[in-house]
Amino acid sequence: MADETDPTVPVVCPECETETAVPIDDVADAVERHNEGVHDGEDVAQVDPELAERVQDLVAEDLGLLGDPADD
Numbered sequence: 001m002a003d004e005t006d007p008t009v010p011v012v013c014p015e016c017e018t019e020t021a022v023p024i025d026d027v028a029d030a031v032e033r034h035n036e037g038v039h040d041g042e043d044v045a046q047v048d049p050e051l052a053e054r055v056q057d058l059v060a061e062d063l064g065l066l067g068d069p070a071d072d
Contacts, residue, residue, distance in 0.1 A: 006023045006024065006025065007023070007024045008021035008022060008023055008024065009021070009022055009023075009024050009027045009047055009048075009051065010022075010047070010048040010051060011027065011030060011031055011034075011045055011046065011047055011048070012045065012046065012047075012048050012049075013034060013038075013044055013045035013046075014044065015039065015044045016038065016044075016045070019048070027047060031045050031046060031047070
């Protein structure tokens with residue numbers, strides 16, 4: 001079980017018009033539980049798209065998948 005000092009991730013559900021902060025260790029289960037229980041398994045709730053995009057950019061940069069803008 002997570003305590004108050006664990007990092008949280010914003011999870012949004014545009015259909016329910018809700019946003020909640022979920023402990024990072026519980027994100028996948030919380031999203032799946034919400035989607036199964038409220039949306040008949042449809043992938044509606046998700047990690048905040050802006051945060052997910054930023055994480056993807058950081059990973060791509062770390063892996064060297066993004067070209068150096070100075071090379072253009």
